[in-house]
Amino acid sequence: MADRTVSIRRRVLVAATLLLLLAAFVLVAFIRDYAERASERAFDSLLGASALIIAGAVQLEEGEVTVELPLASFSMFSGRDRIFYAVEAPDGTNVTGYPDLSEGLVPEDDSEPTFADAVYRGEPVRVASAGRLVSTASGTGWATVRVAETLGERRALAREIFQNALLPVVALLLLALVILWFGIGRAFRPLLSLERHLRARAPENLSPVDLPVPQEAVQLVGALNDFMGRLALARERLEALVAEAAHEVRTPLASLRLQAEVARGESDPEALRTQVARIHDEAVQASQLVSQLLMDATISHRLDTTPAGATPVGAVVNEVVRRLDPDTADRVRVSIAPGMAEATLGADRVVLREMLRNLVDNALTYSRGPVEIAVAARADGSVGIDVADRGPGIAIEEREAVFQRFRRGAASSGTNGSGLGLAIVRRAVEAQRGRIDLQDRPGGGLLVRLVLPRVPVRSPSQGVKALASLALLALLLLPAGGAGATEVVYPAPDGSGETRLQILGATDTGLFAHLVRGFQALRPDVTVTYEEGETLAIFEAFASGSRPPPDVMISSASDLQVKLVNDGFAQPLNLAGAANLPGWAQWRSELFGFSFEPAVIVYNPDILAENEVPRSHLELAELLEKQAVRLAGKIATYDVARSGVGYMLAAQDQSVSSYFWRLASAFGRAGVRLSGASPAILDGIERGDLALGYNVLGSYAFARQAAGARIGIVVPDDYVLVVTRSMFVPVGAQRADLGEAFLEFALSDEGQSILAGPAALGAVVPGTQGSWTAERIAARGRGAVQPVPLGPSLLVGLDRQRRARFLDTWMEIVAPQ
Known part of the structure; x- marks a missing residue:
């Protein structure tokens, strides 16, 4: 008894506590790793999607790689991170975006996005890169698209996930320790009484124990009473128990193995691939329909607004063939009669290109054999263009109907299409006062014959005269005055001149003066210099570094302001008034909208x-x-x-x-x-x-x-x-403290009241009193109010x-x- 220094309860408590702490530590490490991986996967998916969206817009025009960023390119980035991007041609030249983004990164040769960590403009970024296969005059190569994002939001998400998961772990650990402490004491109390009784008995005393015990210990006492008298039976039962346990464990293991084999046998990747292929086909068909509808609208606008030109037919044919998919281009045969390549047609180049492209696409889609394009002169001086294939053709009774929108022939069933191609072609042909005929091709197939009038080429002297007229007209239409800025000085009301605030903006001086005087009422020691200019002019002057940075930069061109902030020209500020701004009127704690x-x-x-x-x-x-x-x-x-x-x-x-x-x-x-x-x-x-x-x-x-x-x-x-007119304090501002004070005033109740009153610029903070509040302005119309949000999508x-x-x-x- 004297040698026992630690009780069973203490040993169990210490062991259970250590086990709980170890489990908690492992769980915390797992949660932290999971939070980082989950955040990285989530943001990498968005980053990769942005790169793929841009890559999908990469195309080849006249031998040059071009890209027109889709509107959705950056719409998935709703946080406060800065966004950078670059598109590079196969030879490594920058097509658009930030030219130095790819330094230290290898060109891409795969369409699947890859990810890398880098440092750009002094800040760690995550870069997603995707390739786009293009065929140039020098061969086929991979254009590279890169989209980079700073790490603030993904780190914030990982931290939020970790903190939200850590609190329950800590709470459960503390609760478990409390329960363990009191639970062990209560559980061991009957056993301690039984222990004292057994220790007091003689070794030969095998009589039953008759101590009152709680219900939870009845089985234990019964086992003790029967132990000595039924030792042999207990041994037999123990052996039976071992055999039965082995059998019972074997049975579920076998069942688990069988279920695993059945599950493996029933998994059908082919069916999954079939479903994915069906979804892909539907997406392709929808994409084709949207593309055709957009092209239908473009052709209509160009026919209505673009003057008739003189476009060489050979250049149109060559452009159509160059734009074909490499898998189908080798099926196209072109035959242009001598002297006809320079024959000019009286239509816009885009209209002619889309007219011929629709015919060639139809021929390639509905036939498996070669497609022939033939250009020849006709007896009446017009230009004849034939597109012939070896497909199923179009029945005579259907030939007029297929020129209607969304009408297709019976032979087209089972093939994706929109039913708009021939309607676009007929509209383009009729606009040129030509005609189109559908004929059976000898030997099988369809022959589409275009007959278009030829137009003479305007002489160079006429072109020079036209350009001179355009230049004269442009000079007449330009408004008087230039884009230069004008400067107004508002002296300090107290007569001092040492403290000066420099503001560069694109707000009418007469309206902005109300806000300046309101600020000077609170800071009578400040002289304000306001330089006014046009939005694009002041942006270019600021971004080029041709002038020192002001203390406050203001503009109504939200996209230009976002560009400057994204490129690192703004300082982060902690403005109390920003808490009252709508979410769409602020970004990164650096750019703040103050008007509506x-x-x-x-x-x-x-x-x-x-x-x-x-x-x-x-x-x-x-x-x-x-x-x-x-x-x-x-x-x-x-x-x-x-x-x-x-x-x-x-x-x-x-x-x-x-x-x-x-x-x-x-x-x-x-x-x-x-x-x-x-x-x-x-x-x-x-x-x-x-x-x-x-x-x-x-x-x-x-x-x-x-x-x-x-x-x-x-x-x-x-x-x-x-x-919303937005403002920020530039990096390098001489009086950044005054700039921050002016921003704080513009977002305060006093500043917003001025904007809703005499300045009439509109108060953006909800609940402001005055004639020109956001609520009153919105009530003047019955339509949907569409604020232009400050954020990366404007880039x-x-x-x-x-x-x-x-x-x-x-x-x-x-x-x-």
Whole structure:
């Protein structure tokens, strides 16, 4: 007794505690690893999806690798991380994006995304890379697409998962220790009494134990009473128990093995692959249909707005063949009669290309043999283009019907198609005053014959004269004045001049002055210098480093602001007022929106009667289509090539509205006048030079109307785009503390009241009192309010190739002259 230093209870308690702590430690390590892996898998999936979306848009045009970033490229990134991307041609040259992103990374040679950790611009990033196989004049190679994201959000998600899982583990561990402490004491108490009794008995005393014991110990006492008298029987039963246990364990093990074999035999990967293939086929068919519908709309717009050109037929045929899939291109045979390659057709190159491409695609789809393209001159001087195949052909009674939209012949059953190809072809042929015939090909198959009139080529001297006229017209249309900034100084109210705050912005000085004076009422010792310019001009000056960084950067072009913040030009701030901002009006604790400004329609009531004022985007397009002659030269909107906010609004319009290009075409017919700023448009409307202005920032219009200007304002009833002027404190600002104080004031109750009152820029913080609050502005229209959120998705529209394509298309439609 004297040698016993540790009780059984203590031993069990210590062992159980150590076991629980070890289990908790292992569990915590597992949770931490799982949280990191789960976060990495989740964000890698988004990163890889973004790279694949961009890779899917990579294509070859005239031997050059091009890409137009889809709108969804960065839409999955909703956090506060910075996003970088790059697209490289097979020879390693940068196509678009950040040229130095690929330093230290090998080119991709597979379409499956790969991931790597890197350091870019001094910050660790995760890079997803995907390849896109393209065929160039020098051979076939892999274009490389890279998308990189900083690690803040994935680390935050891993930390959140770990912390949320750690709290229950710690709580359960503490609870288990408490229960263990009290439970062991209560469980061992009857055993201690029994132990004392047995120790007091003589060795030869085998009489039954008659101590009162709790119910839980009855079986133990009975076993002790029967032990000595029934030792042999207990031995036999023990042997039987061992045999039975072996049998019982063998049976479930065998059953488990059998079930595993059955499960392995019943798993059907072929059926799974079949299902995946069926889903893929459906997706391909849907993609083909969407592509055809988009091309149908593009052809319609180009036929309506693009002037007839002189396009060589040989160049069109060669372009169509180059764009074919390499797996089917070797089935195409081209025959061009001597001298016909330079024969010119009177249509836009895109229209001719899509017309011929649809015919060739149909021939390749519905036949297995070679497809022949023949170009020859006809007796009447026209150009004949034949596309022949060895497919099932089209029955005579169906030949007129297949030219209707979504109509297909009986022989096309079982083959994917949209029923739009021949309808597009006929529209393009009729626009050129040509004709199309479907004929049976001798020996079997279908022969599609196009007969198109040939047009003469304009002489070089005519081209020079036309370019000179265009240049003169451009000079006449440009508004007076340049894009240079103007500077206004607001002296410190207390007369001191030592403390100065430098602000660079694109907000009308007269409206912004209210906010500056409100700030100086709290800081009378601060002299404020405000430099005003156009959105694109101040962005380019700031990004190029041609001027010192100001203390505050302000712009209504949210996409340009996001670009600057994403590229590391902004300082992170901890603003108390940011807690009241809507989520769409702030990003990364670096960029903050402070106004609520809808894009509205402004009109002159002396020119447009109340009953003809358009209340939606569709009504505006219809008005311009019907009244193009009357309103010629009296409609104005932003010059999207000069104005950053104008380009952003146009890009957002395109993504929201299905009527955008129709409206753009109507602008072109009405001879729209392009301007770099809303005040200039409002001046023209107020003077009577303009009848209507589109996408004018509502803040300027509301302020002008409140000052007594005779103008009407329409907040569209279908949808209204809302932008917020955003601001940040640049890296390298001389007085970053004053910049932060000014931002804090703009988001405060006092600052928002000024924006909702005399400044008329609109208060973005909910619950602000005043005439121009977000709630009151939204109530002026019946349509959906579509704020333009601050975030990485705005970077898509700034991609240089996508922007160039958009501007080219815009200018072709809106200002084709």
